[in-house]
Amino acid sequence: MLATISLTRTPESRLTEDLRENSPFGTNYSDHMFVADYADGKWQDPRIVPFGPMELSPATTALHYGQSLFEGFKAHRTADGRVALFRPMANHARLNRTAARLAMPEIPEEIFREGVLELIRVDKDWVPTRDGGSLYVRPVYFGTDDSLMVRPATRYRFVIITSPGGPYFAQPIRLLAEETYVRAFPGGTGDAKTAGNYGGGLLAAKLAQAKGYHNVMWLDGKDRRFIEESGVMNIMFNINGTAITPALSGTILPGVTRDSVLTLLRDLNIKLEERPISIDEVLAAHSNTTLLEAFGIGTAAIIAPIAAIGHHNKDHEIPTNSPTGLAHKLKHALTAIQTGQAPDTHNWLLYV
Numbered sequence: 001m002l003a004t005i006s007l008t009r010t011p012e013s014r015l016t017e018d019l020r021e022n023s024p025f026g027t028n029y030s031d032h033m034f035v036a037d038y039a040d041g042k043w044q045d046p047r048i049v050p051f052g053p054m055e056l057s058p059a060t061t062a063l064h065y066g067q068s069l070f071e072g073f074k075a076h077r078t079a080d081g082r083v084a085l086f087r088p089m090a091n092h093a094r095l096n097r098t099a100a101r102l103a104m105p106e107i108p109e110e111i112f113r114e115g116v117l118e119l120i121r122v123d124k125d126w127v128p129t130r131d132g133g134s135l136y137v138r139p140v141y142f143g144t145d146d147s148l149m150v151r152p153a154t155r156y157r158f159v160i161i162t163s164p165g166g167p168y169f170a171q172p173i174r175l176l177a178e179e180t181y182v183r184a185f186p187g188g189t190g191d192a193k194t195a196g197n198y199g200g201g202l203l204a205a206k207l208a209q210a211k212g213y214h215n216v217m218w219l220d221g222k223d224r225r226f227i228e229e230s231g232v233m234n235i236m237f238n239i240n241g242t243a244i245t246p247a248l249s250g251t252i253l254p255g256v257t258r259d260s261v262l263t264l265l266r267d268l269n270i271k272l273e274e275r276p277i278s279i280d281e282v283l284a285a286h287s288n289t290t291l292l293e294a295f296g297i298g299t300a301a302i303i304a305p306i307a308a309i310g311h312h313n314k315d316h317e318i319p320t321n322s323p324t325g326l327a328h329k330l331k332h333a334l335t336a337i338q339t340g341q342a343p344d345t346h347n348w349l350l351y352v
């Protein structure tokens with residue numbers, strides 16, 4: 001059994017209506033955070049404390065050798081005035097798969113679930129009330145040995161912070177098909193949500209932005225031929241009414257939103273293919289006008305329409321924002337479930 005979570009409240013809440021309703025994504029944090037430590041082979045001292053800096057040794061394992069991972073999901077206010085988390089235990093399962101890949105101990109289900117639930121209960125007033133707003137929940141987990149020995153740490157820290165965000169109006173994004181850098185390769189960490197994957201992707205994104213794109217479209221690490229992801233989102237194409245997304249091959253991050261979208265497509269009886277899809281196939285569909293839509297899929301934006309793909313110095317423009325398109329339909333359907341406006345037939349909501 002998990003020891004009870006101790007609670008130290010902040011002496012003074014920082015909450016204002018403006019912070020709660022109008023914060024841009026990931027810029028402000030709620031009053032408290034959940035912390036638990038792993039040492040001597042067991043989890044200890046689960047606690048909720050005021051959000052703030054943590055003291056760490058300059059030799060902390062995570063900083064030197066990258067034993068660090070994170071997760072992300074959201075809490076929404078529901079139609080009946082409650083607060084619900086969207087599929088947090090799917091994130092817990094993925095967290096433990098990433099932890100295993102980085103030789104880190106598993107986080108027991110009850111520490112994760114009770115930590116998240118208790119933290120959201122304490123900071124419930126931080127959940128935005130306006131349409132499209134949500135409280136983003138960010139667990140982060142890292143090795144904390146004070147040692148330069150190259151080996152898995154013996155001590156770890158698990159922290160959960162939350163961040164209020166207004167509606168995320170995903171402007172259509174322009175992507176550059178990336179042919180120099182790769183995000184992932186067979187046998188690597190591409191299917192794990194490691195901090196290092198993000199560090200390794202920043203330069204390509206920065207160079208693409210200098211050329212006027214929002215991000216890169218990652219291609220496979222071997223031949224730069226098959227499409228893998230859209231920046232830090234999964235990717236889907238609508239070719240002639242069939243939804244096509246790259247199959248999870250070991251180099252693609254198994255998104256919870258991707259999985260939810262695939263489930264909704266099956267519910268809606270829309271033709272769906274999970275398979276390798278090459279840049280050549282997509283550009284051929286573009287030139288014969290069967291490429292109807294392309295979009296990124298992930299927690300932050302849910303669906304991010306792709307307005308253009310840059311390839312070999314040419315931009316291929318793609319229609320976006322069709323009110324009858326899949327992107328619109330999927331975003332609407334998922335948002336309705338998250339906010340309790342549509343029946344939760346797959347048991348995706350965990351009420352606080």
Ligand SMILES: *Cc1c(COP(=O)(O)O)cnc(C)c1O
Binds near residue numbers: 193258
């Ligand atoms: C987190 C992430 C996603 C999206 O996952 P969700 O669980 O849907 O938020 C997609 N691709 C990469 C590379 C990611 O890190």
